Amino acid sequence: MINPYLLRHQIDIISKKLETRGFILDKKYLFLIEKKRKELQIDFENLRHKYKKLSQIIGKNKNIQTSIIDLKKQVLKIKEILKIKNNELKKIKKKIKKFTSLIPNIPDSTVPIGNNYINNLKIKSWGKIKKYNFNVQDHIELGKKINGFDWFSASEMSGARFVIMKNKMALLYRAIGQLMLDVHTMEHGYIEMNIPYLVNKNSMYGTGQLPKFKEELFYVSTINKNQKNDKYILIPTAEVPLTNLFRNMTIKENDLPIKLTAYSPCFRSENLSYGKDTRGLIRLHQFDKVELFQITNPENSMFCLEQLTLHAEKILKLLKLPYRKMLLCTGDMGFAATKSYDLEVWFPSQNTYREISSCSNMSDFQTRRIQAKYYQNKTNKKILLHTINGSGLAIGRTLAAILENYQNSNGLIEIPEILSQKYLNGMKFLN
Numbered sequence: 001m002i003n004p005y006l007l008r009h010q011i012d013i014i015s016k017k018l019e020t021r022g023f024i025l026d027k028k029y030l031f032l033i034e035k036k037r038k039e040l041q042i043d044f045e046n047l048r049h050k051y052k053k054l055s056q057i058i059g060k061n062k063n064i065q066t067s068i069i070d071l072k073k074q075v076l077k078i079k080e081i082l083k084i085k086n087n088e089l090k091k092i093k094k095k096i097k098k099f100t101s102l103i104p105n106i107p108d109s110t111v112p113i114g115n116n117y118i119n120n121l122k123i124k125s126w127g128k129i130k131k132y133n134f135n136v137q138d139h140i141e142l143g144k145k146i147n148g149f150d151w152f153s154a155s156e157m158s159g160a161r162f163v164i165m166k167n168k169m170a171l172l173y174r175a176i177g178q179l180m181l182d183v184h185t186m187e188h189g190y191i192e193m194n195i196p197y198l199v200n201k202n203s204m205y206g207t208g209q210l211p212k213f214k215e216e217l218f219y220v221s222t223i224n225k226n227q228k229n230d231k232y233i234l235i236p237t238a239e240v241p242l243t244n245l246f247r248n249m250t251i252k253e254n255d256l257p258i259k260l261t262a263y264s265p266c267f268r269s270e271n272l273s274y275g276k277d278t279r280g281l282i283r284l285h286q287f288d289k290v291e292l293f294q295i296t297n298p299e300n301s302m303f304c305l306e307q308l309t310l311h312a313e314k315i316l317k318l319l320k321l322p323y324r325k326m327l328l329c330t331g332d333m334g335f336a337a338t339k340s341y342d343l344e345v346w347f348p349s350q351n352t353y354r355e356i357s358s359c360s361n362m363s364d365f366q367t368r369r370i371q372a373k374y375y376q377n378k379t380n381k382k383i384l385l386h387t388i389n390g391s392g393l394a395i396g397r398t399l400a401a402i403l404e405n406y407q408n409s410n411g412l413i414e415i416p417e418i419l420s421q422k423y424l425n426g427m428k429f430l431n
Helices: 004-009 011-019 027-060 065-100 139-145 151-157 167-187 201-207 239-244 298-318 365-370 395-405 417-422
Strands: 121-126 232-234 250-252 258-267 286-296 323-327 339-347 352-361 373-376 381-384 386-394
Touching: 004 011, 004 027, 011 027, 027 065, 121 298, 139 395, 167 258, 167 286, 167 298, 167 386, 167 395, 167 417, 201 239, 201 365, 239 258, 239 286, 239 365, 239 386, 286 298, 286 395, 298 323, 298 339, 298 352, 298 386, 323 352, 339 395, 352 395, 365 386, 386 395
Parallel strands: 250 373
Antiparallel strands: 121 323, 258 286, 286 386, 323 339, 339 352, 352 386, 373 381
16 A cells, blocks of 8 residues: 555646546545545544643533533533534545545556556567477467376366365475475475465455455355355465555564565465466466565565575476566556566467566555564664565466476476485486
8 A cells, every 4th residue: 555645745747647647536535535634533632632721621620510510511512513424534544545445556666667567678588499390389288298287177166266286296396385384484485384274354355455456355154154254365365465464563663674585375366367378387366386485674675585585496407497577567567566576487389478577566565454564673663674586486376387398209297306316216207
């Protein structure tokens, strides 16, 4: 959520920055609703001051009953008006919260301005793209050849965009996730967390999924008539529980940054997705991901973004998968992000790069919602923290990229050396 002070005092500047994201801020509505809130707030405070003053007078003269009867009547009347004003104030604040909760984060000054992915800026590319002397196949065909995927059974029991992995494919999938966790905890200094996969609405609101993306979530209902049917929501990413660990917390500055990682399933309805991006393992309703998360002070958050992105890149380098790093433009960033990098891995079957990780600095957008702060040493004041997160990596997409980039003309799929040696007992091929 954007700092309310900026919306009140720098509305024109903020509005212009949001326009670069394709978001048109209704300044007139915000002005009118804020004006109404301010008027109500002043009325309420003045009445409360009068109420307290008269109550003190009554308290001092309680033994002189005849002289305070009228005052008591006046106090009771003010009390009733205060109740009405307070309810009106709560309603107007609720309207403001609803309105402002749908405003995206302000883009950082270093973010290129643009409408969509075409305007993203390539920072670098890494790895050599192989040239094949045979017709390359996509990961769906390759998985079918070695009997590693069972799409039919998954569809029968769950529906479209689910998969069952079998035998060596399942083993390779597990090894990929283990590699990621080991590298991030042993080399990069992240603390591994095991987190809930079901969270409440407050947690989703805290990270910006609600109310903006309410139609993209899976809600869990129960048969208990005394419970609401949408009490729990399946997490779309481990970012949600990891961020909410710091709700209403104040951390010592010397303990920053805090770095966490978690392996978890992620659940997304993906209602707006279609085309090539939905084939096979690219965009499932349920997929696994290793999440990277850092929370730090504002001065270090951009450094932490660069660091976290490098940590995600390290996995691609270890697996020797060609990729490129893209700085997202204003119109292509996620709702809560102030700056984002996408890592895109090469898919030979499509002759293009596809996103495998998105790493973002959320600034204080999320911490304002969850009230996560730190004690600033030089001022001894409580300051809002900054959150940074990213995929390190999406495991299904990593598997798909391995299958396609490591395919051979004889139908065998080579296993990356680091996985073969450390996690698969020397197994060199999938067949």
